[in-house]
Amino acid sequence: MQWGKERRENEELFSLNRRRFLSLSGILGLAFISGKSDISMASAEKEGKMTYQIKDYNRLLGMEGFSNTLLKNHFTLYQGYVTNTNKLMDALNQLLKEGKTGTPEYAELKRRLGWEFNGMRLHEYYFENLGGKGGIQKGGKLFQKLTESFGSYEAWEKDFKATGSMRGIGWAVLYQDVLSGKFINFWINEHDVGHPIGGMPILIMDVFEHAFMIDYGLKRADYIEAFFRNINWTEVEKRLLLHKG
Ligand SMILES: [Fe+2]
Numbered sequence: 001m002q003w004g005k006e007r008r009e010n011e012e013l014f015s016l017n018r019r020r021f022l023s024l025s026g027i028l029g030l031a032f033i034s035g036k037s038d039i040s041m042a043s044a045e046k047e048g049k050m051t052y053q054i055k056d057y058n059r060l061l062g063m064e065g066f067s068n069t070l071l072k073n074h075f076t077l078y079q080g081y082v083t084n085t086n087k088l089m090d091a092l093n094q095l096l097k098e099g100k101t102g103t104p105e106y107a108e109l110k111r112r113l114g115w116e117f118n119g120m121r122l123h124e125y126y127f128e129n130l131g132g133k134g135g136i137q138k139g140g141k142l143f144q145k146l147t148e149s150f151g152s153y154e155a156w157e158k159d160f161k162a163t164g165s166m167r168g169i170g171w172a173v174l175y176q177d178v179l180s181g182k183f184i185n186f187w188i189n190e191h192d193v194g195h196p197i198g199g200m201p202i203l204i205m206d207v208f209e210h211a212f213m214i215d216y217g218l219k220r221a222d223y224i225e226a227f228f229r230n231i232n233w234t235e236v237e238k239r240l241l242l243h244k245g
Helices: 002-014 018-027 035-047 068-097 104-128 141-150 153-165 220-229 233-238
Strands: 171-177 183-188 199-206
Touching: 068 104, 104 199, 141 153, 141 183, 141 233, 153 171, 153 183, 153 199, 153 220, 183 199
Parallel strands: none
Antiparallel strands: 171 183, 171 199
16 A cells, blocks of 8 residues: 555654664665765754754644544654655755765755655645635635636646545645646646646645545545635635736
8 A cells, every 4th residue: 555655664764863864875775875864964963954854734734524543653754754855855965065965875865855855845735725714715816817717716626626526645736827827737647747747726726535534435536526625715816926817
């Protein structure tokens, strides 16, 4: 199960102390961490030079249709992405300083950055577009733009839900194209693959199994309905590129 694999992977990496991180890096053939890098990472940890901060979404606890167990597990998963993004940034910066950018270690860490960084950001957009009550404001700017792009708000909602209901795991994302200002629903299969260039994320729905199976089992449609009942439309509206379209 992809959820299980992803969760295990992130829980493992999240809980890594520096010694285990070095050990795992060795197993993976990432023998890039010289004694110098080791010291640098330790210093960075000690000095608290974490580039990205973990955001607190405890305000969502108690949200109708989402158990606290599910949400807390999801928060932990998200925190792993922030931690790993910072670890990768530190390690890549160190390799840059040491002139080791031509190494396989640098290339593999650089490839992984897209997965960890997007895993962090996608979850932040997701949690931040939850916690609202009530539907979209009819007559508001977003309502108007969705109507223009899809013919009606209902047509957009149907397409977004259908996108999120597709077989497979990933994300349903409503993007606004920066160049044209137009809106399009995208399916993102992996965090780091398939995002439209210049796409501003307006609404994000996590449809990895960890996002719903604890509460809904295989009934993804019920989770999607619960998601819609809790969209924070005020937050979503703030993401609009009003000067476009
Ligand atoms: Fe998730």
